[in-house]
Amino acid sequence: xxxxxxxxxxxxxxxxxxxxxxxxxxxxxxxxxxxxxxxxxxxxxxxxxxxxxxxxxxxxxxxxxxxxxxxxxxxxxxxxxxxxxxxxxxxxxxxxxxxxxxxxxxxxxx
Numbered sequence: 001x002x003x004x005x006x007x008x009x010x011x012x013x014x015x016x017x018x019x020x021x022x023x024x025x026x027x028x029x030x031x032x033x034x035x036x037x038x039x040x041x042x043x044x045x046x047x048x049x050x051x052x053x054x055x056x057x058x059x060x061x062x063x064x065x066x067x068x069x070x071x072x073x074x075x076x077x078x079x080x081x082x083x084x085x086x087x088x089x090x091x092x093x094x095x096x097x098x099x100x101x102x103x104x105x106x107x108x109x110x
Contacts, residue, residue: 006067007039013057014039028052044068044083047090067093 004012006023014024014035028035030049035074037043045053063094069091 005041006045006064007041007063008052009059009067010057011039013059017057024056027056047086047093051089062094065090067082 013019017024019027025032025035028049029052034043038045038049045068050064051061053059056062064076069087
């Protein structure tokens with residue numbers, strides 16, 4: 001079975017929850033055309049959009065971030081420098097949060 005890409009996965013989750021593009025866009029604070037571009041792989045999601053999608057569609061943010069990172073890596077040559085820096089910053093924050101969560105699970109001590 002072929003693994004779904006970010007856009008296909010988002011579309012499937014949207015449909016599971018019964019959202020139209022317009023309804024999901026309203027809940028996320030973005031437009032239906034933008035979501036359509038995300039679903040079709042023609043737009044790269046920001047870290048903020050990844051967080052919103054994860055929250056609204058009840059998706060593990062780690063898994064969603066990994067899927068989005070694949071898009072970002074594939075398109076790295078076309079991404080402006082400021083966006084590359086944003087990706088790196090998001091990754092560092094995410095890795096820090098993950099490390100903190102792991103340390104809490106092991107006996108609750110940092």
